[in-house]
Amino acid sequence: MEQINQALERARQEHMRNLKKVANTSLSKKMNNISIAHKKEITYTKTRAIPVQNLREKRIITNQQNSISDAYRILRTQILQRLHEKDWNLLAISSACSGTGKSLTSINLAMSIASEVDTTVLLVDADLRAPSLDQHFGFTAEFGLTDYLLDGKPLDEILVHPEGVPRFVLLPAGKAIENSSEMLSSFKMKNLVDELKHRYPSRIVIFDLPSILNSSDTLAFLPNVDTTLMVVAEGGTKEAHLKRAFELLQGNEVIGTVLNWAYTVDKDHAGLNLKPGWISRIFSKLGKKI
Ligand SMILES: Nc1ncnc2c1ncn2[C@@H]1O[C@H](COP(=O)(O)OP(=O)(O)O)[C@@H](O)[C@H]1O
Ligand SMILES: [Mg+2]
Known part of the structure; x- marks a missing residue:
């Protein structure tokens, strides 16, 4: 015992x-x-803080409460739900033709995501032929992605964050280059995207890309990302162009379509076939101030 x-x-x-x-x-x-x-x-x-001013005049949402920021919030919720469901965090934004509002949509979606306390956003200007994100914020970036890809400039010296916007980091494009398709589909770019994907698991990385029909850049780059959001301009995007863009996108994930420049919030959009994956109708035309 x-x-x-x-x-x-x-x-x-x-x-x-x-x-x-x-x-x-x-x-x-x-x-x-x-x-x-x-x-x-x-x-x-x-990352270097850059002073930014009068964002609302630049049509960039801040933390205001109105129908415009609500519409982006709805878009954000739908995007985040779909990304989380699939464990994705790399989102490309493109369109059939340029001038549809890709860059503005990228910025405002990123701003809206960053306003969620537990998510950070890295917004990458991957429109290397016509860089614009720094200009949208009202400054000129000294360095950008092309300096990293061509000259090995360290990212720490390139990344900036707009002052007063927490959890938001911007990777500007840098100087415009001609051979952007080769750059965007290079090993170096692929490795960078892989690193961005895994380094910060709670971070969403958004790539503002050129339009699909104007160059081969976007199709060359898309294999690097998880999915693509298409921006369509009401009254601007032609049905035939959209159809062709979706044909070219076959084999790539498309998370959905945003209707920008919508005349009214509730008017059903006539004519355009927005499949696959219709997401959100944005917006009543963004006025000068939003
Ligand atoms: N819904 C909107 N209402 C008002 N202005 C808009 C809207 N969407 C975009 N813009 C403006 O139109 C111009 C082109 O938009 P941008 O996002 O640069 O287009 P893209 O990147 O597709 O070429 C910019 O000056 C932008 O501020
Ligand atoms: Mg643009």
């Missing part, structure tokens, strides 16, 4: 030791995660 009691006591002590070990391991994992999070924070704060 005594022996049995001793054996039980030994087993109990062994069990307690194991419990402590498990607790210590998960504590050290937690500490590790905290230090990783801390490191991430340091990397983030190393």
